[in-house]
Amino acid sequence: MNFDLKEHTVLLTVAGSRAYGMHTDTSDVDVKGVCIPPSRFRSGFLHKFEQADKASHMMVFYDDLTSEEQAKADNGELEGSVYDIRKFFNLAAQNNPNILDALFCREEDVRVKNMIGQHIRSVSNSFLSTKCRWTFGGYARSQLKRINTHRRWLLDPPDHKPTREEFGLPERTLIPANQLAAAQDAIKKKIDSWEVDYGTMDDSEIIFIQDQIATYLAEVGIGASEKYSSAARAIGYDENFILLLDKERRYRGSMTNFTQYENWKSERNKERAALEAKFGYDTKHGAHLVRLLRMCTEILRDGVVNVFREDADELLAIRRGEWDYDRLMEFVEEEEKETELVYKSSKLPRTPDKEGLDLLCCELVDGLTYDSVRDKRHPDYR
Secondary structure, three states: OOOOOOOOEEEEEEEHHHHHOOOOOOOOEEEEEEEOOOOHHHHOOOOOOOEEOOHHHHHHHHHHOOHHHHHHHHOOOEEEEEEEHHHHHHHHHOOOHHHHHHHHOOHHHEEEEOHHHHHHHHOHHHHOOOOHHHHHHHHHHHHHHHHHHHHHHHHOOOOOOOOOHHHOOOOOOOOOHHHHHHHHHHHHHHHHHOOOOOOOOOHHHHHHHHHHHHHHHHHOOOOHHHHHHHHHHHHOOOHHHHHHHHHHHHHHHHHHHHHHHHHHHHHOOHHHHHHHHHHOOOHHHHHHHHHHHHHHHHHHHHOOOOOOOOOHHHHHHHHOOOOOHHHHHHHHHHHHHHHHHHHHHOOOOOOOOHHHHHHHHHHHHHOOOHHHHOOOOOOOOO
């Protein structure tokens, strides 16, 4: 860090479980912030800044924390990110859940705020749009995917490293490595050519829709092998070659699954591992899954971001395992139906006024409104 991060930070808030009212004695301290770096980091080519996210970077805010949070920091339990204001605005305009937390958290969870930071929070509603359907929904689906992957490993763990023989393959591939790679690449390109043209959609929207398509195809019995074989036939490969290529693909997939399982087993938190073993799924992911889906529905229906959760006790109960897996899946199904209904009737704009937000960002970065919004403790952000 080649500049004084604290002096250039306009907003810093407590984030994560503490902002949600879901923290426990073992929770660390997570913070999110916004800074306007010096002009050389905005105009020059040599020095660039997008975000600071090392624990050592966050320690400059030690004196701004509560005594309890400082105790956590003393134990190495302080983490977070401070974003360049331009990146922050871009992520907020995409309705990134972690960024919206900093805009809508309670005032008592704000740790650093000058007049610029106050101004940003005062226009927080300007960032909201129905994009939250995809961002919050996408984050929720990521949690669900982890839950189901871990549950599969818990119920049916790989008991050995896959062998080529198990997939009907010789010990050494019969296809030269360069020929195999070329064939696999050609098939991938063919499959990619069948993808929907998403145009200018945000990544969050694309990921969400792709996940829905994949779920639909799986439900109607069109799996990866069927898609792979169809693409290979379209290219003109013969059936024997296609069969061999598919065996190689499935073998590599099984090896990847085994490696991921081994890493998960060796690296996972012991407390969470015990909860997973007892309840059959990752209950911490389950609690966040419920929170994200509920927040998505609330934003679409009411136009508000309830960061601090009135349902925190229930969410903590889910984390303790008081919802079994079946109940969690029932909730997901019901809540997604509700979310789809409120999405269709939501009064939020389909996209925020990006031009207006961009103009505000320019004004704050370039100093056009500093006289009216700057804090005298931070006399020069240029």
